[in-house]
Amino acid sequence: MPRPRRVAIVLTTRGNYAKMKSTMRAIKARDDLKMVTFVGGGIIQERFGDYRPIIARDGFAVDAVIDFLTEEGTTLEAQTRSAGTAVIEVGRALSTYRPDIVLIVADRWEALAIALAATCMNIPIAHLEGGEISGSIDDRIRHAITKLSHLHFPANRTAAERVIRMGEDSASVVIVGTPSLDLLTEIDLAERQKLSLAPGGEGDPIDLNKPYIVVSQHSVVTHSETTEDDIAQTAAAVANAGRPIVWLLPNMDAGGGAVRGVIERVRHRNSNMLLRWYPSMTFEYYSILLANADCLVGNSSSGIREAAFLGTPVVNIGDRQLGRERGHNVIDVPCEREAIAEAVRRQIRHGRYTSDPLYGDGRSGERIAEALSSCVLKADKTANA
Numbered sequence: 001m002p003r004p005r006r007v008a009i010v011l012t013t014r015g016n017y018a019k020m021k022s023t024m025r026a027i028k029a030r031d032d033l034k035m036v037t038f039v040g041g042g043i044i045q046e047r048f049g050d051y052r053p054i055i056a057r058d059g060f061a062v063d064a065v066i067d068f069l070t071e072e073g074t075t076l077e078a079q080t081r082s083a084g085t086a087v088i089e090v091g092r093a094l095s096t097y098r099p100d101i102v103l104i105v106a107d108r109w110e111a112l113a114i115a116l117a118a119t120c121m122n123i124p125i126a127h128l129e130g131g132e133i134s135g136s137i138d139d140r141i142r143h144a145i146t147k148l149s150h151l152h153f154p155a156n157r158t159a160a161e162r163v164i165r166m167g168e169d170s171a172s173v174v175i176v177g178t179p180s181l182d183l184l185t186e187i188d189l190a191e192r193q194k195l196s197l198a199p200g201g202e203g204d205p206i207d208l209n210k211p212y213i214v215v216s217q218h219s220v221v222t223h224s225e226t227t228e229d230d231i232a233q234t235a236a237a238v239a240n241a242g243r244p245i246v247w248l249l250p251n252m253d254a255g256g257g258a259v260r261g262v263i264e265r266v267r268h269r270n271s272n273m274l275l276r277w278y279p280s281m282t283f284e285y286y287s288i289l290l291a292n293a294d295c296l297v298g299n300s301s302s303g304i305r306e307a308a309f310l311g312t313p314v315v316n317i318g319d320r321q322l323g324r325e326r327g328h329n330v331i332d333v334p335c336e337r338e339a340i341a342e343a344v345r346r347q348i349r350h351g352r353y354t355s356d357p358l359y360g361d362g363r364s365g366e367r368i369a370e371a372l373s374s375c376v377l378k379a380d381k382t383a384n385a
Helices: 014-028 052-057 076-097 109-120 138-148 157-165 180-184 192-197 221-239 256-269 283-292 306-310 337-350 364-374
Strands: 005-011 033-040 064-066 101-105 125-128 151-153 213-216 245-248 275-278 295-298 314-317 330-333
Touching: 005 014, 005 076, 005 364, 014 033, 014 101, 014 180, 014 283, 014 364, 033 052, 033 076, 033 364, 064 076, 076 109, 076 221, 101 109, 101 364, 109 125, 109 138, 125 138, 125 364, 151 364, 180 283, 180 306, 180 364, 192 283, 213 221, 221 256, 221 295, 221 337, 256 275, 283 306, 295 337, 314 337, 330 337
Parallel strands: 005 033, 005 101, 033 064, 101 125, 125 151, 213 245, 213 295, 245 275, 295 314, 314 330
Antiparallel strands: none
16 A cells, blocks of 8 residues: 655644634544644644643644744844745755655745745645635735646636636646634534633623624735724724724734734724624634624724625725625724724624625535645646647
8 A cells, every 4th residue: 555645734823723623623523634733833832832742632743843933033134034034944855754645735925935845855846726816915925836836726717717817827727715614503603601711812801792803904014004004994994893803913014013902992982892802713713703793893804704794894994905795794894983984884784694705615624635635746846829
């Protein structure tokens, strides 16, 4: 019997793990695949919520820890040094574990560092969520990883067609959906009382059995210098929405370090504002939080993907998700206080939307595992003319 094909998965953020958990389970269940798991970046940092105990609790072993964040500050220079360190440290882990293929998630800057390390090591790459269009630096990173990759797992047909138009072989493109939706089909989303158990919250106590708003707004790396003002505009807009606010703090991007201070200042200036914030939240808790929210405000891709599947109203701010296909649950607004506030009021009046299957049907993990098992592996690739 041939040895199992070794698949390396690199987890760097809470969002990575939400997208990869069902795939990791599907890989683990197969005799013809063996998973090698690396963790690094925000997912091992206490300030973002160290996920290693959660990963272990879910039954997955961590094979290598890659500590590539070079300093506490989230500046452009620090981000650049961290990316360089990621190439070195991922390369070292790949050299040690010698996987047959590396599965890379989406479009973050460290994903490109992982892809570069794999390319230099002559290890084929599988890429999840290529072919999409969005704003900021993400488009360039996503398309660059597509051209470095050998196997493509786009979320829907439009993205798949874009990957093929970029010159990729249609036989290497497998439409799988968004894997995090797999988890949504397993969770009892009505169990709002569980939210009181979510660890790490700070700020005001909030009764989450009553109406509330969720905010998840990340720094836009290409203009990180405006992050403080962007967050202040959003915080001021939701301060008078007549709902308590649950704020999920952003990832390890340049500019993100300013968010906590801004929302605390706005809270102190608005005595009627009930605000609770979390540096991180597991996907199980977040799913219940999002499913029962009156509205999600911000620029997270979860407003485009998971919220569409759940029917949660979304106010999408700015251009971080620019060009990405969205469901009928999304209102797009500029990062201006009054525009955000009016859109929030509209979404609260509207209420829930019907579920939109634009990004999948909840069976992505098994499709990915099957393709990883059966694909032809070679370090070189020939693009279509």
